[in-house]
Amino acid sequence: MSDSLRELLRDSGVLTAEWEKPFEAAPRRLFLPEVMWPSVEGENIVVSKADDPEEWRRWADTDVPIVTQWDDGDHTGPERGTLATSSSSMPSLVFDMFADLSVEDGMRVLEVGTGTGWCAALLSARLGEENVVSVEVDAAVAEAARKALAIAGWHPEVVTGDGLLGHPGRAPYDRMLVTAGVRKVPRAWIEQTRPGGVIVLPWETPYSRHNAVVRLVVGDDGTASGRFRNRTQFMMLRSQRGEWIRYGDYIPGDSWPDDTRRSTTGLPAGEVLGEEYTVFAFVAGLLVPECVHTHGRSPQGTPTLWLYGLGDRSWAAVFFDEDAQVFQGGPRDLWGEVEAAHRWWTERGRPGHTEFGLTVTADGHQKAWLGDPSEPVPRAASAVR
Ligand SMILES: C[S@@+](CC[C@H](N)C(=O)[O-])C[C@H]1O[C@@H](n2cnc3c(N)ncnc32)[C@H](O)[C@@H]1O
Known part of the structure; x- marks a missing residue:
């Protein structure tokens, strides 16, 4: 079955030659729990390995996101919870983000949002486990990821902690991959990435739950800047979820x-x-x-x-x-x-996402632009009159 996922990812161009071996060496199914909730056309269904192993395997090898935790772990049982709080991201999106990350042999990577551990395993298979550090805020999720990684034969460092702080102990990093939605890029990520290094993250504003991946390149002057790429919908970093509107x-x-x-x-x-x-x-x-x-x-x-x-x-x-x-x-x-x-x-001719970019300044401000950083996007109020 994973053959068909491999074919699909390969045919659509997202699984490139450099990621084929890691894909084989770190099968996604080894990182999924016995009970999981694949997302089908925006709805989550429950699939249990004990009840239907074939069905479970079929979903593990399908190009969909799979929720693995609800409500920060407060929810148990097979029913869906209220808020999806951990997942295995959609495979095609994972490899799209890896393409944006553009790793090279020997590079050191920090991942924020370990989740199931699948991305950490793929990165370990590509770069060597000694070059991969992954931070997960939820202690139970981090522990499950460590176990799954060990069973799959990978031992990258998995740190339990708030990924907003990065992980200074192993800095500087060549690449940083964030797999949870971000509204405000913390200075720590830029400070812990070497100049010329790349940070790939899904970024959003409070206006909409649809976000876009941005590829930031860190400058010599403490800034980080780059264009938006794919549109996505990631679960938010815990502390940046925003308030519920009543x-x-x-x-x-x-x-x-x-x-x-x-x-x-x-x-x-x-x-x-x-x-x-x-x-x-x-x-x-x-x-x-x-x-x-x-x-x-x-x-x-x-x-x-x-x-x-x-x-x-x-x-x-x-x-x-x-x-x-x-x-x-x-x-x-x-x-x-x-x-x-x-x-x-x-x-301006209805420009799409990829024509916009984001700069994080040395003092931590986020400035969106259209075309290049010299064309900042104005506040609408000032564009009115
Ligand atoms: C979409 S999942 C990550 C998927 C993961 N990369 C994989 O391969 O399965 C997002 C993860 O980010 C974690 N997370 C949320 N806020 C965090 C934070 N502040 N620091 C670290 N991890 C965080 C969540 O607990 C969740 O496990």
Whole structure:
């Protein structure tokens, strides 16, 4: 069965010659638990090795992400939990990220987010286990990974700790691979990577749960800069998960507050919710800071967009029916900011993710840019007028 996964990855071009041997030497199934939850079209199903070993093996060898822990381990039993908190990433994505990492023989790599240990095993097979360190925040997950690695015959150093701190004891690293979503790149990662070294991480803004992998190259001046690559959806680093938005904190009661501002919009739903949605959601996240969006349908079936400000109680609700009504409250004009972000994006020919990049400055600020670092992405409010 893994033959067919190998064929699939090879045919799609993600499993390159340099990774074929590691792929053979570190089979994914050796890193998966007896009960696991493969993701099928956005839903997680439960698969138990004891109940159906063939089915379990089939999913282990399928190109899907597989959840291996829920709710930071508080959830037990075969039912799905609330929040997926550890997983084996989708194999094609793993090899895409390895391509971005562009390792060479003898390089030393730090992985943040050991999870099952599969990536650490692949890196060990490619670079030698003495050149691989992996940090995992969850002690039980780290211990399970150590065991699986040992059974598979690999002994990279697995550190239990907060990966935001990196692992200074083995620095400097040539490469750093982060396999959990990041909102703020910590200085420690840049300080522990040698100048010219590469950090590959999935980065996101609060606006959307869709993130994009960014490939940062560390400069001599303490900065790190590079372009976005694939769009992905990774579980977040534990301490950067962000807050849960509670509707009632923004709009108490059953009706709009008295000071609700009402307007209409000319922007069609398809522009912010349609096919281009994930690209625009990514771009909106760059231009509209400190804002979370959700979308769905009203009880009448109207496509609806909700915006919630972080740091204050600004909110907006946009109903994309014939009346195209916008309701807003709080100090920010959140919908105005999103419209301005859309205008800015359209005026520039609707650039995709890979035309944007990110620089982390020596003092820790994150600056997104379009094309090259001299073209910073503005805040939407300043792009409005
Ligand atoms: C998507 S999984 C990693 C997949 C893994 N690379 C593999 O091969 O199976 C993300 C992991 O990051 C871990 N994690 C979350 N926050 C972390 C942090 N601050 N430091 C280290 N690990 C963290 C989670 O516990 C989880 O195991």
